[in-house]
Amino acid sequence: MAEKGGANGANIGNTPFTIDWLVDLLKKSSPQHDHDSVKLKEFTFEDITGGIGFLSTILRIKFTWNKSTSDLPNSIILKIPGMTNADGHFARLPWTAEESAMMAKAKEAETMEEQLGFAIVMHKNEMTFYEFFGGDKTVVPMPKYYFGREYDPVNESEGIIVMEDLSHGTAMAQLADGLNIKQVEAIVEQLAVLHVQSLASSDWLDKFPENEAMAKKGPPIMMAVASMLTRVKPEWFSGLFEKVAPMYTREKLAEIQSSFEAIGMSPVLVHGDLWTSNMLWAANEKNEASDNLIAIIDWQMAHPGNCCEDIARVLLSSVDGQLRREHTEHILRVYHMKLTNLSQGAPPFTFEQVQLAYKAILPYALLILLFGTPMYINIDAIVDGPTKLERQEQLLLRARLALEDVIELLGL
Numbered sequence: 538m539a540e541k542g543g544a545n546g547a548n549i550g551n552t553p554f555t556i557d558w559l560v561d562l563l564k565k566s567s568p569q570h571d572h573d574s575v576k577l578k579e580f581t582f583e584d585i586t587g588g589i590g591f592l593s594t595i596l597r598i599k600f601t602w603n604k605s606t607s608d609l610p611n612s613i614i615l616k617i618p619g620m621t622n623a624d625g626h627f628a629r630l631p632w633t634a635e636e637s638a639m640m641a642k643a644k645e646a647e648t649m650e651e652q653l654g655f656a657i658v659m660h661k662n663e664m665t666f667y668e669f670f671g672g673d674k675t676v677v678p679m680p681k682y683y684f685g686r687e688y689d690p691v692n693e694s695e696g697i698i699v700m701e702d703l704s705h706g707t708a709m710a711q712l713a714d715g716l717n718i719k720q721v722e723a724i725v726e727q728l729a730v731l732h733v734q735s736l737a738s739s740d741w742l743d744k745f746p747e748n749e750a751m752a753k754k755g756p757p758i759m760m761a762v763a764s765m766l767t768r769v770k771p772e773w774f775s776g777l778f779e780k781v782a783p784m785y786t787r788e789k790l791a792e793i794q795s796s797f798e799a800i801g802m803s804p805v806l807v808h809g810d811l812w813t814s815n816m817l818w819a820a821n822e823k824n825e826a827s828d829n830l831i832a833i834i835d836w837q838m839a840h841p842g843n844c845c846e847d848i849a850r851v852l853l854s855s856v857d858g859q860l861r862r863e864h865t866e867h868i869l870r871v872y873h874m875k876l877t878n879l880s881q882g883a884p885p886f887t888f889e890q891v892q893l894a895y896k897a898i899l900p901y902a903l904l905i906l907l908f909g910t911p912m913y914i915n916i917d918a919i920v921d922g923p924t925k926l927e928r929q930e931q932l933l934l935r936a937r938l939a940l941e942d943v944i945e946l947l948g949l
Contacts, residue, residue, distance in 0.1 A: 713928035729875035809838025849902035858938030
């Protein structure tokens, strides 16, 4: 629920940022206009993460100006980094004593600096993405970027990103229902556009770290969470989970993420966290997601990598499992056809390479899904309602089918 802000000079909620600072920033973003006569009458702020945010708090600020203005926004998004939301997700899970011990051991292996370092790098990644690929260089649909400040809690520097609010007239697809094939086609075609742009120059490569943070930090914590599936639905996951668990070490995960190199493929820019909550679609008459993609958001995990990483993540996490099985080859062909058209008939990768790249990265996409599912089924914004049990079952079945397919692929 939106809260009414205080008077001029007041802080925005519990953040260290004042409304005066934000208004001044927005006015300076369009210096060609005279804003002296435009004054803020009041503002409201609202946390819009809905319990889904992981590494950031996201606030929508709505403004009421004293006069109509076309160049100052009526609302804006503030993205403020931190690990609080991630800790909240973990605390919500129904841990057993053994699982709690696994999680505690994984977290003990990290210093506080390492834990904060993950949030620092992710925030800087997103700033870098918007500064390097946004503005007049924009090729994929994304929000307008106004401002970013690096996150440095050691030196008491609060990070922030100020960006366009695209929530009006848009909707997110429901995770449990999953994307339809037209929506997946729209996503992979935009990924092809981004990949062609990133392959046209290597200047961006040293701007983003490789996905080392996930490979280094991820496996122990992610496996501690994923193991819950064997207790939540033992008849579906016990025995199967144990078959894939040995491949999720730091070393093997790093090999999976770099496996595209052995296929003879160059790295492309990868979103790294592409699922339903990071896609905005034009809302239809029922205020549900249509097939018209408006924006891809949340570029914190951007990194150079496998061209099929985002495709695999979308298909495993955000598409009904049976639908995915029936349409995977079609989706890969749509992606490759778009690559071909954008490259004047000479695509950077053959279709066979794309197929191999997809299979190579699939175990990584599975790990993300197995890690996410115990949290998804406990987040009200995803499953709450009269069909809660059905939604939870849909998400668990999606994970089960993906697990079966990776086991078959690897011959485990």
